[in-house]
Amino acid sequence: MAETIKISLDAMGGDRGAEVVIPGAALALNRRPDTHFLIYGNEATVLPLLDRYPALKAASTVHHCDIAVAMDAKPSQALRQGRWRSSMWRSLEAVKSGEADVAVSAGNTGALMAMSKFCLRTMANIERPAIAAIWPTLRGESIVLDVGATIGADAQQLIDFSILGGAMARALFGIERPTVGLLNIGVEEVKGLEEVRTAGKLLREAGLPSLDYAGFVEGDDLGKGTVDVVVTEGFAGNIALKTAEGTAKQIGSYLRSSMNRTWLARLGYLLAKSAFDRLREKMDPRKANGGVFLGLNGIVIKSHGGTDAEGFAAAVELAYGMTRNNLLNKIAQDLVHYHRGRFASVHGGTEGVK
Amino acid sequence: MAETIKISLDAMGGDRGAEVVIPGAALALNRRPDTHFLIYGNEATVLPLLDRYPALKAASTVHHCDIAVAMDAKPSQALRQGRWRSSMWRSLEAVKSGEADVAVSAGNTGALMAMSKFCLRTMANIERPAIAAIWPTLRGESIVLDVGATIGADAQQLIDFSILGGAMARALFGIERPTVGLLNIGVEEVKGLEEVRTAGKLLREAGLPSLDYAGFVEGDDLGKGTVDVVVTEGFAGNIALKTAEGTAKQIGSYLRSSMNRTWLARLGYLLAKSAFDRLREKMDPRKANGGVFLGLNGIVIKSHGGTDAEGFAAAVELAYGMTRNNLLNKIAQDLVHYHRGRFASVHGGTEGVK
Structure with a gap:
């Protein structure tokens, strides 16, 4: 046992x-x-x-x-x-x-x-710890770090976060070699922050057995679940996390007010209630509760x-x-x-x- | 005429x-x-x-x-x-x-x-231009800048962006003294980036007649519409924008698949179609199309x-x-x-x- x-x-x-x-x-x-x-x-x-x-x-x-x-x-x-x-x-x-x-x-x-x-x-x-969040995606779940432990990160710290997040993905999802992306603006190699570019280059060269470096990802890749692990520094990561939470609430609020506007919509809502419950469950923030200090x-x-x-x-x-x-x-x-x-x-x- | x-x-x-x-x-x-x-x-x-x-x-x-x-x-x-x-x-x-x-x-x-x-x-x-986006919120619309013209911004540039965004809010919304918030992590004065803190202090002291500085805002304030203008540097702003777009698409996709799962849900969907159309219109990215170079x-x-x-x-x-x-x-x-x-x-x- x-x-x-x-x-x-x-x-x-x-x-x-x-x-x-x-x-x-x-x-x-x-x-x-x-x-x-x-x-x-x-x-x-x-x-x-x-x-x-x-x-x-x-x-x-x-x-x-x-x-x-x-x-x-x-x-x-x-x-x-x-x-x-x-x-x-x-x-x-x-x-x-x-x-x-x-x-x-x-x-x-x-x-x-x-x-x-x-x-x-x-x-x-x-050198510095990170907070990893579990992010619900269209493909299941991803790990996003750092979501607010420290502001800014140099290339070495982004590599450290990649290793930490990769190990957590293996522990959480049981994937042997999780894909890891660096959050950036624009996916072309020429764009984005110097430290993100350097970290990407080093991760590519390192060819680690514990993770599969997949290049840069953008904000909209978070919800898509493009990679198993998204790595960024804590300022942008925290803003991304809270922006996503805010957007989900905003759409939930639109949906409720739309469904309450006419009696036909209310009736439709009742009939589709199981579907709405499923949606609510899918979006339930309690299910993904827990930031992991790594x-x-x-x-x-x-x-x-x-x-x-x-x-x-x-x-x-x-x-x-x-x-x-x-x-x-x-x-x-x-x-x-x-x-x-x-x-x-x-x-x-x-x-x-x- | x-x-x-x-x-x-x-x-x-x-x-x-x-x-x-x-x-x-x-x-x-x-x-x-x-x-x-x-x-x-x-x-x-x-x-x-x-x-x-x-x-x-x-x-x-x-x-x-x-x-x-x-x-x-x-x-x-x-x-x-x-x-x-x-x-x-x-x-x-x-x-x-x-x-x-x-x-x-x-x-x-x-x-x-x-x-x-x-x-x-x-x-x-x-010194540097910004791209301003129009952000749909629960209260209507806000202006968010910079969403990707340049990476990083010092305190003076954040103040410049505040003035640019404030003027745009007056032109777009017809508000005499729009509220302006600085995007940050944590709302306490002690937290966040040094340059954001300095910009906040200077904006508060300046007491500009063209804008009403409202302090720090966080990622979830974007969708709430807490302020008329949200100011940040281009990296975090671009990631916030794309994260929100991605989250909206993700929830739309959840909603579609939920509504297609049972015939009762499909019937409910048909009855509530006007409500769903309204929601779709509300979330239509074409309506808020147009980044403004300022x-x-x-x-x-x-x-x-x-x-x-x-x-x-x-x-x-x-x-x-x-x-x-x-x-x-x-x-x-x-x-x-x-x-x-x-x-x-x-x-x-x-x-x-x-």
């Missing part, structure tokens, strides 16, 4: 804290019974909620924390007030110490990233702060899946492979000069 | 060239009869088409050009081969000489921007290359409207005002020191 997956939870994170985290964890446990939870939070809040879910209670250990990081705390403030003692910090520390395999928090993104960097540190050979010595999953129990459960299941499929090992192997390749080519070059 | 608006057309631009441009111009003339067209293109192609539209023929002068800029020509190549002689160049030159008030081309964006810069030059005090000594409208006659007509009507509402004068006035304000504050500061 496979080992139990140990997931640490920041029970105080998110707009509604433990009220969403505990029922969400209970839902996830139903679907993934081989999970153990380390729950960090205020016992006065957590324990009464936990009493309602006996199965979860049996599969959990609760660790009391006095401090909760506020949803509007600035990263520096969160670090100052919440280090060592907050539920967010301690859920990360459990990953660092190996007590947990992965941490999940619906707390504020800036604070969680700052604490994750401070607590877990970036992996060897990785590039750190440990996996951290950021759930949307405003999600409900179903959405939080999706983030927990993502954490489960990333651990079960050895994401961290995959990344480490790919990095070793890439850097060994670089060393070999440099070494080869030196030999040629001799 | 108001003066006739003189519009120069690059008849050879776009995926289908004159076959779309001529019928499109004829449609626009129907709706804006006080227009005169200067048509630049190969007479052998243009004249037979023009014979089918007597009203347009009567309102046009045709200027033969041997050369058409290819849709896949690189900007440098287009300049080398097409300067002075191509239909694209000559339609721009007509604006420069004052024979035309505004130029419209469905030719390739890179070439059109390169030629526009070379032929018309940037306005005094404007910051040059003349207005150039870029039509989508793949549009049809109806879409090209929308671009022509946009050209008409921008001229009729004195866009160029509005920009010039706002720039004078802004730079006079800067001078006055510097001068005031000096006096204080004396």
